[in-house]
Amino acid sequence: MSAHRFSISASTALAACLLAAPAVAETVRIGVLQPQAGDCAQWGIPISRGVTMWAEEVNARGGVELADGTKEQVEVKTYDNVCYAPGDELKAARRAVLDDGVDYIVQTYTPAARQAIADLTNEQKAVSLSYGAGFLSGDYPYMFGALTGSPTSYMLVADRIIEAHPEARRIAIISADNSFAKSSKAYIEAGIAAHGDAVEIVYNESYSAEAAGDMLSLLSPLVEAQPDIILEAGFVPSQQAQMVEILDQLGFQGYFGSEAWNLNFMTERLGAERIAGRLYSGYALDASEGSLNERAAAFYDKYVEKYGEKEWSVFASIGYATAATLEAGLKLSRSASAEDFVAAVHASPTLDHPLFGKSTWAGEDIFGINNHLYTPLPIYNVGADGKISLDGVVDVSAWWQENKPRALPVLEQQNQIYK
Amino acid sequence: MRFYLLATMLAALIGVASVALGEYWLNVVVIFLINVMMLIGFRLVTLMGGWSFAHVAFMGLGAYTTAILTTMDAPWSFWVTIPLAVLISGAVAFLVGLAVLRTRHYYFFLSSLAAGEALRQCFAQLDWITGGTYGISFIPRPSPVFGLVFNDTRNFLWLVLAFVLAVAFFARWFDSSEAGRRIRAIAINEDLSASIGINTWAHRVLAFVVGSAVAGIAGVFFASFNKIVNPLDFSSVYMFRIVAAAIVGGVTTFFGPLLGLLYLTAVEELFRGIPEYVPLIWGFSVIGVLLLLPGGLETVFTGEWSAGMRSRFARLFRMTRGAHDAGR
Structure with a gap:
């Protein structure tokens, strides 16, 4: 009887589910929600490695320290x-929080993905830390922007390029047609708005993921607009390299801005001399440029020792720096529980960050809650040797206070205000 | 009889599961049941002999119907959105069917894939209503009924189960109705069916519309359970899961797709530590089933597999003996 045989199979499957009870451990559990395969793993794997290496380093010191020592x-x-698809983000968060008992999540700044797990953070009292903000809200006190990462950094990179090159007045924006790139585009426009009528946006288009496969067709209309500065959001690192190469071949001699560049790809394809001084970026921290912080520089050395220089990606620093924010927060907390962590960080307007020093909790203007840590933002360029070089460090709180009147209406117009 | 036994067993198993399982596994079961509903709809479409790759887009239509209406400034009740989702998914399926159901075989596969992608692009591009690539967030769960609050995953599971059973009973009735029998006849031989006066095109449209409307109901529950919808949720990757479940399980019985889905869900959960290998395992599973169990896992239970294997072995034996005799 087929139904009988089916019932035996189904009962066995159910029994297997019943036996798979969640494990209980006595450690601080962190779940990193990141792409582990496909194109997006170019972001996800280094970020995951950054957090994992931070944990190894902390565990070697005996563990993460709490307020009582x-x-x-x-x-x-x-x-x-x-x-970073919202449905998949939610599925990953459910596995982490509901099945594995994770207390702290490290996730993308992509607004839709953050919104997907917002209710879960409240219901399960799980902290979500992002290497940027994207989405925060007074209704979701367990969600934090752990760094001045994306999309905020796009605003500051755009501002810095314009400021550094008074002769470059024509700006092009090219962004992917997805949640995180749209959000980044809004912040780029806010950064440009800080310069008022002094600059002009001559191209501002989005592309679908499929269109990125035909880079020449995608970029030809952009070049026709004759920009001096190109700001991009959404290409994976290998596509960025392809973009720069094709634009170079099409005769573009101006400047590029993005959250980060993989210089290994760039130098391989173009050579150091073609990119020196032209590629601006700013995404929390690039540990391969060791002048800002010794601990970050040591992390870079360890990473290179473990995975090799070719495997280096700035995104590893982002993961490491985000975890370092958790470290600083737990140092104020009386226990490692998410509730105590939230209470501890909310009790102080600043946080003494292990990599950035004293940083301010902000975000009220945009999110209605000061859950975004404004860490000072290093802006990078490329040196003559093709290596990353520090261009300057932005005091983010001061910048925001000065430019808020022009930047905030743009963010509002682009639906980035979540108050 | 077998169908009723299966339905009772499913209800009983879910009943035990709802008491015994932890929160995470309850979530898995809810998603599993929503996918079961999707597969019931997909099986109805396959009755007419074509495998539609637009199916997941109709689920998206149902999901967006609920998402848009329940998050408006004057929000609609979740319960009202269910019939509306059925109507909208069915109506759009009818319009799509007018074009794609004029094609057959590979052309039907390609045209339905294109239609599905076009609908998904609508979800992404009509941002004034769909939220574009941000999607729609904070969709409420259904309002309470008889004191049952559906923010509780257990209660939501029971609600989905009730709808899965209702849809399954409807599909069973449709399957055995005169229209259902005609549709199956068309799938076997369309020219012959037309020659005895069956309006083949209308019956194919009927199967397509009914199956797509069922996908719309699945979408309603998907949106309400996840509380968010986004164009990426209805991608071709999800469609592949549904098709893979249908291939692995088979589609001639009601429990075939269920078996396929159970297998694929188990693979996904067992190998979640190495997610990069899950598509590979799915791919090998599909190829393996096509080679070894052409009718899907259901043939193991219906006895067709052993008969098929016997005949394959007999054929192989005859070929070997023929070659041996020729050698002599």
């Missing part, structure tokens, strides 16, 4: 979110 070991697990 006690230390707890840290356990990091990665969860595939495919490519």
